[in-house]
Amino acid sequence: MYRLRYPKVSDQPPINVADYQEEVTMNKSVLFGAMTVAALAAGAAAAGTLDDVKARGKLNCGVTTGLAGFAAPDANGEWKGFDVAVCRAVAAAVLGDATAVEFVPTTGKTRFTALASGEIDMLARNTTWTLSRDVDLKFDFVGVNYYDGQGFMVPKELGVSSAKDLDGATVCIQTGTTTELNLADFFRANNISYEPVPIETNAEGTQQYLAGACDTYTTDASGLASTRATFENPGDHTLLPEIISKEPLGPLVRHGDNEWGDIVRWTLNALITAEELGVSSANVTEMTTSTTNPEIARLLGSEGTLGEMLGLDADWAKRAIETQGNYGEIFAKNIGEDTPIGLARGLNAQWTDGGLLYSPPFR
């Protein structure tokens, strides 16, 4: 009989995207950089991204393949989320239609090549702004739409209100990541001790934490929040106020087309400024005509020529705010305290409220 075992096609080890994503982007950066130069040399001669987008009638926006609150298609296949709103705002500003967006889902591995090769016009995929990505991979981060950082989650019954009270605690921590190094730094700086419980993936960490194998679980704060949202009793767990690392997440575009970069940057700034000035999706139409504040008038195009300078019409920012709401509305709708994600504004409050959001003036 022919019962030989032939080599099976599926005999490769399973691959976990999340584990590899940081590593790959770093290791391949040189290669990508070199190839990007070639791609850019070819692309530089072509028309600007703005003209391409207008000619196409659609904005190609790179997003994640699914991250609760930040970007995911809902039951009707419609993309929703915090990053998605940025894409839609840009589409509203440039094309006058917030639905004229082609969402291109990207994984941690494909996101940078998709942008460098011109497959997408901008990437809004909770990507951390780092020097090597900005410089070596030849991208331009246009701003920060979410200040993330490493945080701690503890059960409420532990009665801990600050990470500095965690002396002697057992900590679930993903091995081989920057979070592990950040954790060691934080505990040494505060001269307290901890016992690490090494885990491999977020799912494993969740299991271990719920099973009581560790007192606290640490990873990016937004990740902790969305993990907590899936618990059977999320109210029994709390996130500690300390954030021990910097993870500024923001949209990015290719190097070399500064006009397009300006449009994305100032659309994001318009959303932030709108919140600062009290312009919201509800009152934007009324404000356009009745405002006495000159900056609001310039922002909404009833005064000055800011839109023209960007190569857009006067109503560009008004449309973005009208369709998506200001930064605060977007935050509250997708990841704010009333949503299952339940993130507090924290660092992402306006500078006037003690946060880090600070848009340059519209002048």
Added chain:
Amino acid sequence: MSDLHAHSVSFVRTETIPQSAPPMTASGPLRWGRENLFATPANGALTLVALFAIYLILSATVPWILNGVWNAGSLSECREILNGTKGACFAVLADRWDQLIFGYSYPADEYWRPTLAFILMLVAIAPVLFFDLPRKLLIVTALFPFVAFWLIWGGTIWTPIFALVGFVVGYFVYARFVTRSFAIGFFGGIAAALATWWVSGFIVPTLAPEEPFLSSVPSRDLGGYMLNMMLGVTCVSLSLPLGIALALGRQSSMPLIKYLCVIFIEFIRGVPLITLLFVASVMLSYFFPPERTVDLFIRVVIMITMFSSAYIAEVIRGGLAALPKGQFEAADSLGLDYAQAMRLIILPQALKISIPGIVNIAVGLFKDTTLVSVISMFDIIGMIRGPILASTDWAGLYWELFLFACAVFFVVCYGISQYSQWLERRLATDHR
């Protein structure tokens, strides 16, 4: 004599004893159990341990499945309904059924199109699998790829029609010249088909209506289990002929062809499929301008086909090697040329030997189509890991979704394997 005999014994039975059932312990389930489950003390102990293990597994899973919730809008609603009791939340399957099957962006009004294509596929595949069916059904099989393309992607009907015309023209050129030489016919046919397609590239846009009868659906909107099926069916049916060609090429006496095939096979077998997929999705986009890139679906089909054809080639080479040399010599002595000898004598036997291996590759290939989720295509696994687990409604559910994926893959893979066993029995000509 009979008198004597009658007096020598006291009793003679004149009729046979009526047959009675064997004792309880020597028949039926009891006997089967004694012989198979409790033959020796060690055997009996193992049986008890196994029964206990089965009990443990079933006692954990059966109530979980039977207590499952089918009607809920989100995981938290599920938990409310379960109210602390253990139970599965199958409501996610009902809520996201369309997404699991068709992906998240295939237009909902058009679901009948892939469904119809699937039904047609069953009709088209039947005469290939079961050769007792009327041969005329093969016409459906020949037309199916073009119809399915039109149904699933939509757009102008002229594209598949001209693709079909190209094949027909190629075939007629081949049939016209093959009597002179196989090579002239073969390459002439390919050239004629390519020329037809090149010309049709200019004609189709002028014929295409503004509003096609079936609205056009881009490849990016394909997803769910439909995508797995499409990749699996396309790649298996393409890689089989390619694999045969590679296996024959590897045995060719022409060094150029031989080494081309050897290098191709050894290279492809030497790299993991996932790297080929990354090349398809990431690297190739550097070499094409953004507006003129080759469709991602086609790129992935090419890579998976290349991969599995290299494996199938090696399996068929094993089948060829198993044939006695006498078969080749017999074909030569009958005066058959290479193509005839292969078609009439060698391949029918070699392929028959290779069936289990080919089926093994086909099953593996079908399951490997889930790897495309890593390059951000939303097949069934991509849908589960991406949009569904990232939705605020269903985040935190794993067992129900992945069990469902297991089940749909098991149905198809088990079907393929049962078919191959039937085929082996059907084709058995030896005496065993």
